[in-house]
Amino acid sequence: MKVHIIGGGNLGVAIAKGLSKFSQGNQITVTRRNTASILYLEQLGVTVSSDNTHQIQEADIIILTIKPYQVDTVLAEILPVISNKVIASAVSGLSIENLQNKIGDGNSAVRIMPNIASQFGASATCIAFHEKNKEKAQNTVALFKDLGTAPIIDEKLMDAATVLAASGTAFALRYIRASMQAGIEIGFDWQTALAISAQTVKGAAEMIMEEQIHPEQLIDRVTTPQGCTIAGLNEMEMHGFSSSLIRGIKTSLKQIKG
Ligand SMILES: NC(=O)C1=CN([C@@H]2O[C@H](COP(=O)(O)OP(=O)(O)OC[C@H]3O[C@@H](n4cnc5c(N)ncnc54)[C@H](OP(=O)(O)O)[C@@H]3O)[C@@H](O)[C@H]2O)C=CC1
Numbered sequence: 001m002k003v004h005i006i007g008g009g010n011l012g013v014a015i016a017k018g019l020s021k022f023s024q025g026n027q028i029t030v031t032r033r034n035t036a037s038i039l040y041l042e043q044l045g046v047t048v049s050s051d052n053t054h055q056i057q058e059a060d061i062i063i064l065t066i067k068p069y070q071v072d073t074v075l076a077e078i079l080p081v082i083s084n085k086v087i088a089s090a091v092s093g094l095s096i097e098n099l100q101n102k103i104g105d106g107n108s109a110v111r112i113m114p115n116i117a118s119q120f121g122a123s124a125t126c127i128a129f130h131e132k133n134k135e136k137a138q139n140t141v142a143l144f145k146d147l148g149t150a151p152i153i154d155e156k157l158m159d160a161a162t163v164l165a166a167s168g169t170a171f172a173l174r175y176i177r178a179s180m181q182a183g184i185e186i187g188f189d190w191q192t193a194l195a196i197s198a199q200t201v202k203g204a205a206e207m208i209m210e211e212q213i214h215p216e217q218l219i220d221r222v223t224t225p226q227g228c229t230i231a232g233l234n235e236m237e238m239h240g241f242s243s244s245l246i247r248g249i250k251t252s253l254k255q256i257k258g
């Protein structure tokens with residue numbers, strides 16, 4: 001497929017790198033105004049351009065990874081030269097209806113919410129579209145399946161998906177950082193503490209995905225009666241571990257909804 005990514009920043013580059021490594025048979029173009037910092041992508045076979053319309057007529061999918069306030073400017077540039085295109089938008093807060101109104105009936109709006117682990121084929125990319133665009137959205141679904149998981153969700157959950165799956169990457173990294181900091185206090189150098197913390201999180205996530213059971217069932221396998229794990233867990237909960245995470249996620253959601 002010919003994939004045209006507009007907005008070669010944090011997310012756009014992560015998607016381009018992920019596609020170049022984990023998805024076969026695609027031709028990828030990434031655009032941004034100042035291309036100097038992403039020209040290295042050309043070594044991965046990605047075309048880099050400062051022209052948003054560069055060969056856009058040939059694209060099978062146009063992916064928008066720009067900030068919400070940049071959308072109208074970009075659409076004003078590309079709409080005069082495209083027709084019958086799928087535009088997959090990762091722009092947070094931009095509804096399918098709003099995007100569809102902007103791009104007109106001649107093009108099809110799809111909403112996607114990837115995260116930056118797209119770069120490693122490990123994103124949880126939620127996808128939503130209107131029923132009438134179901135057929136046309138299938139290429140987008142296939143593409144993001146190559147970059148991890150790609151659940152199709154009801155659009156009313158898209159803001160929640162943004163917080164859980166996209167912001168969630170930062171939340172998970174904060175857990176790893178805190179674990180590393182504790183690791184230093186109890187005797188490790190930071191590199192060793194970080195490597196142990198990251199691998200432990202990866203292992204826990206792999207168990208959950210493989211066994212598909214409730215986390216508490218796995219936690220029960222770790223907590224020896226009168227042991228150190230339950231003592232630590234209870235102390236963490238006393239200081240609001242779960243509730244602070246839940247409150248943070250709900251606050252992020254309020255921020256998106258405005
Ligand atoms: N970062 C993340 O983890 C996630 C982000 N999102 C959403 O994705 C979008 C992008 O986020 P993020 O990647 O972090 O933002 P960045 O600011 O890193 O990337 C946006 C990019 O768009 C480019 N850009 C701006 N104006 C134009 C234009 N007129 N034409 C072409 N390119 C342009 C900018 O480059 P230049 O100035 O050189 O043009 C910049 O590189 C946002 O809507 C965000 O909410 C969604 C999920 C996860």
Ligand SMILES: O=C(O)[C@@H]1CCC=N1
Pocket residue numbers: 092162163166167
């Ligand atoms: O922080 C943000 O607003 C964007 C959306 C999700 C990840 N980054």
